[in-house]
Amino acid sequence: MTTFAPDSFGYPVAEPVLDAFRTVWTALAQPGRWWTGPERVAIADVARGAEPRDLGNPYPPIDQLGAEDDGDLSPLVRTIVERVTTESFRLDRPWFDRVVARLDDRYGPRAEGRYAELVAIVAQVAPIDHLCRVVGRPLEPLPVPQPGEPSQAWPDDLVDGGAWLPMSGPEWGPNVARGLGPVPEDNLLRLGLVMAMYGGVDDLARPVWDHRALARPQVELLAARTSALNECFY
């Protein structure tokens, strides 16, 4: 069966968008820089099932979560994934610092890389799943994990750009394109989704669009209102 088959949507999703989805799905199953294929798919599965918590049932403090795996992931990693997915607007620098310290204790140095890859996976799977939910399509089955070990390679061209994580260089564009510096391959996949679902570099350079179903101001109105709803400055 074709992954993300065009006729599975019931509405006309453009082929470049479906191609970007398929590229993400193929890479999701492969080992990344810091997580194995089974771990990456497990992270995607947790993100897919994450639901916002009721006010009376908050997430436990990060220091109370077990760091040993009970399955493909630990309670610590599962909770990090859930919080990034469901309440990113509540995350702050002290929380991030504790997360990195806990991951560092469990896995060794360069834990920022593990956190960056986790966020990148959420940022790739969540928009695909969300689009499916909005148009009433069943979620695509997650890919079968592939064997192999993470490279644990740390990029040598990262800079301190004032974010929590080291950033890619300014040549990558605005900060929202640079913020996942430790995992450039996953960041490129994420940006591929952005270009397919929102607009590519050439599109963004043109204030007037006459080649798409929506005009540029309509797209930007949707984007700005979505960010406002999520209390995000981007």
Add this chain to the structure above:
Amino acid sequence: MFLRESSNAAGESVDLKAAVAAGDPDADSDIAHAPILLVFAESANRLADALPTTWYRLVDEIGADAAVEAAQVVSIFRALNAMADATGIPLDRGRPPTDADALPDMGFDGWVTAANTPG
């Protein structure tokens, strides 16, 4: 932000505070189909119970191709928001898409994320 640039280029005006910050479908705007786009953005972002009804209204008003594009934009911006929040990236001053210098005019200083966003 790109909304201001693109609406200016198209010769269209929009009340940013009413439309973007408050999501008021009756906000002053020359953008085509702005009221249903604002209602859809909220409904789709939250996967509200009213989403199916809103979706069919959207398809009827702007067509299926445009409705799918609208769904894509909401979906990818939710993920961009999560990534930005989870990495603490600073604002890009004087440069879209954030254009941080314009934000105080829109009343966003009271957001929870204002304390967590460097810049």
